[in-house]
Amino acid sequence: MSIGIIGSGALGSNLARILAKKGIAATISNSRGPASLASLVEELGASIRAGTVEEAASADIVFAAVRWVDAEKVLGRLPNWNGRIVVDGTNPVEFLDPNSPDANDPRNPLAAYGIKAVDLGGKYSSQVIRQYVPGARVVKAFNHLDVNVLPEPEVSAGKRVLFYSGDDAGAKAEVRQIIEATGFFPVDLGTLDVGGQLASLPFGPLAAHNFIKI
Numbered sequence: 291m292s293i294g295i296i297g298s299g300a301l302g303s304n305l306a307r308i309l310a311k312k313g314i315a316a317t318i319s320n321s322r323g324p325a326s327l328a329s330l331v332e333e334l335g336a337s338i339r340a341g342t343v344e345e346a347a348s349a350d351i352v353f354a355a356v357r358w359v360d361a362e363k364v365l366g367r368l369p370n371w372n373g374r375i376v377v378d379g380t381n382p383v384e385f386l387d388p389n390s391p392d393a394n395d396p397r398n399p400l401a402a403y404g405i406k407a408v409d410l411g412g413k414y415s416s417q418v419i420r421q422y423v424p425g426a427r428v429v430k431a432f433n434h435l436d437v438n439v440l441p442e443p444e445v446s447a448g449k450r451v452l453f454y455s456g457d458d459a460g461a462k463a464e465v466r467q468i469i470e471a472t473g474f475f476p477v478d479l480g481t482l483d484v485g486g487q488l489a490s491l492p493f494g495p496l497a498a499h500n501f502i503k504i
């Protein structure tokens with residue numbers, strides 16, 4: 291089972307970090323190409339290699355770790371998914387320029403975090419992502435924790451809870467194995483229309499909480 295990561299920013303680099311800690315092989319990619327990832331892969335060691343987006347996207351399990359506004363552009367142009375798994379780590383938020391009016395809008399409850407919610411017209415986020423990756427089996431996971439805590443799945447009292455959801459039982463079982471292998475405590479929230487929304491930022495009631503299984 292091969293793993294690819296599209297995006298090497300806050301989420302993508304930390305996904306690579308937690309895989310590397312357990313010696314799990316993965317190919318990480320970004321918009322600037324493999325050479326730009328030289329220092330990251332050197333830091334993370336032999337299990338993580340840098341590749342092109344196409345190489346990362348050809349893996350059995352592909353983590354989507356790009357900003358919401360880039361998701362269609364990045365994922366939409368990739369070749370056939372043929373039932374391979376996409377782990378949707380995105381959240382439907384827009385990152386704000388700190389000097390923009392939105393960043394200081396008192397009606398934006400997320401302004402303090404430098405983001406604002408994207409209006410999905412009544413859809414849930416993985417429903418939109420699924421349209422960009424036709425034929426893929428989508429599992430929503432790794433999206434609901436602050437990336438600053440992501441590299442520490444095992445804490446002194448127990449294991450950090452990681453929620454996941456999806457419509458395909460086989461795909462969920464494979465992603466669950468990765469969640470367990472990286473040291474988290476997996477909790478299945480059911481289908482994408484239920485679980486995805488529970489753990490999605492913004493405003494999913496389970497998002498951004500730091501549950502520890504003791």
Ligand SMILES: NC(=O)c1ccc[n+]([C@@H]2O[C@H](COP(=O)([O-])OP(=O)(O)OC[C@H]3O[C@@H](n4cnc5c(N)ncnc54)[C@H](OP(=O)(O)O)[C@@H]3O)[C@@H](O)[C@H]2O)c1
Binds near residue numbers: 298319355358364433
């Ligand atoms: N930050 C968090 O705490 C957090 C937590 C959970 C979930 N998330 C979600 O994770 C997603 C990524 O957030 P982030 O904070 O990691 O963003 P980020 O730091 O801005 O990283 C975005 C990554 O996407 C890559 N990218 C952009 N356009 C691309 C393209 N055309 N082809 C390939 N790669 C492309 C960028 O490549 P370059 O490096 O070359 O620019 C960058 O590596 C978002 O949907 C966010 O909501 C974030």
